[in-house]
Amino acid sequence: MSEKKTIRLIVTRQDRPDSAPYEEEFEIPYRPNMNVISALMEIRRNPVNAKGEKTTPVTWDMNCLEEVCGACSMVINGKPRQSCTALIDKLEQPIRLEPMRTFPVVRDLQVDRSRMFDSLKKVKAWIPIDGTYDLGPGPRMPERKRQWAYELSKCMTCGVCLEACPNVNSKSNFIGPAPLSQVRLFNAHPTGAMHKAERLAAIMGDGGLANCGNSQNCVQSCPKGIPLTTSIAALNREATIQMFRNFFGSDEV
Amino acid sequence: MAGNREFFYRRLHSLLGVIPVGIFLTQHLVVNYFATRGPEAFNRAASFMANLPFRYFLEIFIIFLPLLFHAIYGLYIAFTAQNNVSRYGYFRNWMFVLQRLTGIVTLIFVTWHVWETRVQAAFGAEVNYEMVANIVDNPLMLAFYIVGIVSTVFHFANGLWSFCVSWGLTVTPRSQQIFTYVTMVIFVALSIVGIRAILAFA
Numbered sequence: 001m002s003e004k005k006t007i008r009l010i011v012t013r014q015d016r017p018d019s020a021p022y023e024e025e026f027e028i029p030y031r032p033n034m035n036v037i038s039a040l041m042e043i044r045r046n047p048v049n050a051k052g053e054k055t056t057p058v059t060w061d062m063n064c065l066e067e068v069c070g071a072c073s074m075v076i077n078g079k080p081r082q083s084c085t086a087l088i089d090k091l092e093q094p095i096r097l098e099p100m101r102t103f104p105v106v107r108d109l110q111v112d113r114s115r116m117f118d119s120l121k122k123v124k125a126w127i128p129i130d131g132t133y134d135l136g137p138g139p140r141m142p143e144r145k146r147q148w149a150y151e152l153s154k155c156m157t158c159g160v161c162l163e164a165c166p167n168v169n170s171k172s173n174f175i176g177p178a179p180l181s182q183v184r185l186f187n188a189h190p191t192g193a194m195h196k197a198e199r200l201a202a203i204m205g206d207g208g209l210a211n212c213g214n215s216q217n218c219v220q221s222c223p224k225g226i227p228l229t230t231s232i233a234a235l236n237r238e239a240t241i242q243m244f245r246n247f248f249g250s251d252e253v
Numbered sequence: 254m255a256g257n258r259e260f261f262y263r264r265l266h267s268l269l270g271v272i273p274v275g276i277f278l279t280q281h282l283v284v285n286y287f288a289t290r291g292p293e294a295f296n297r298a299a300s301f302m303a304n305l306p307f308r309y310f311l312e313i314f315i316i317f318l319p320l321l322f323h324a325i326y327g328l329y330i331a332f333t334a335q336n337n338v339s340r341y342g343y344f345r346n347w348m349f350v351l352q353r354l355t356g357i358v359t360l361i362f363v364t365w366h367v368w369e370t371r372v373q374a375a376f377g378a379e380v381n382y383e384m385v386a387n388i389v390d391n392p393l394m395l396a397f398y399i400v401g402i403v404s405t406v407f408h409f410a411n412g413l414w415s416f417c418v419s420w421g422l423t424v425t426p427r428s429q430q431i432f433t434y435v436t437m438v439i440f441v442a443l444s445i446v447g448i449r450a451i452l453a454f455a
Binding site for chain 2: 078079164166167169171172204205206207208209210211212213214215216217220221227229230232233234235236237238239240243
């Protein structure tokens with residue numbers, strides 16, 4: 001009979017956050033229309049490596065399975081992307097899976113993206129709408145601007161831009177492109193704009209906007225096509241104005 | 254502001270690279286170009302520059318202090334990057350690496366160059382056509398000077414591009430693209446000026 005088609009995967013594994021990483025090869029049966037996640041599920045179902053030895057199932061993170069949550073990001077054949085939309089038929093084999101090492105590795109392909117959520121808190125990436133009384137409806141947003149802002153709002157905090165950025169690493173405290181672009185999004189909102197100066201102050205602090213080195217890997221890598229470098233340049237302009245305002249301006253808030 | 258100096262230092266670093274260091278570099282290359290009109294012309298121009306009023310003040314505040322800050326902080330910036338062109342071989346990422354690489358080459362070259370010329374002048378040597386001609390008499394030194402000049406000019410031209418992004422002058426991808434062309438034309442043009450000048454001494 002015809003030989004059964006298989007998929008070869010080389011997974012970079014790590015047992016504990018502080019243990020050394022190692023590679024393990026897997027060979028799993030092929031099915032049509034598989035993605036990296038279904039391949040990992042196959043390993044989980046039958047955790048046997050390519051040498052036929054029994055091993056532990058590979059750990060990874062996932063949630064929505066439709067590229068909107070950002071949880072299943074990993075480095076696939078050298079490029080960071082979501083494993084849910086990484087289709088086996090479109091990948092060169094052996095498929096190499098690695099964790100996004102810019103973040104602390106929890107286990108195998110699972111990383112801790114807490115720093116991104118901390119950054120969102122730091123830059124106040126929200127619209128304050130709560131008061132002690134009914135604040136009423138906010139100002140309207142022009143439709144054209146809403147459509148533009150929608151593109152920026154597609155950010156799913158997946159971490160791909162931080163992984164691609166040469167200036168986000170253990171030697172630097174740069175917060176990275178994603179939270180910066182969120183500052184532009186929330187400053188563009190008519191109600192959010194009330195906190196514009198606070199957000200700018202946050203990104204004009206240590207590890208902020210100025211640490212961008214313009215390698216522009218982020219905009220090339222963003223799975224959502226967010227114009228990250230345009231956001232950064234636009235914020236640079238805002239920061240320039242804010243800088244002069246802070247120094248020469250009046251004490252008016 | 255206190256304890257929050259990184260933004261200020263980065264912006265100062267970006268500004269000083271263009272004003273005054275970049276402007277001084279352009280001026281320096283243009284004055285050197287007098288060498289293509291013969292030793293006499295170069296010596297006249299060099300002695301005009303050397304006899305400018307407030308020379309020490311100008312040297313310290315237009316050249317040495319800004320250059321020193323730009324160089325030292327630039328080294329810090331270069332060594333905090335984790336270059337990744339092997340994985341992300343995009344044009345701008347290459348420019349990012351080249352900017353850091355040429356920065357280091359330029360620092361080595363400029364240090365050597367200042368030692369050979371300005372420091373020797375302080376010890377009593379006369380800065381003239383002959384001094385430079387003696388230096389580039391050695392083909393290895395000529396090669397070193399050409400590499401140094403091209404590296405410096407590249408660092409300036411590409412730095413002009415990132416200056417425009419860092420200060421928010423070029424925001425759209427289109428303007429950044431056009432400015433890539435503009436700065437590369439500046440790179441080629443100033444390289445020709447610099448190389449023709451140094452070859453005039455050889």
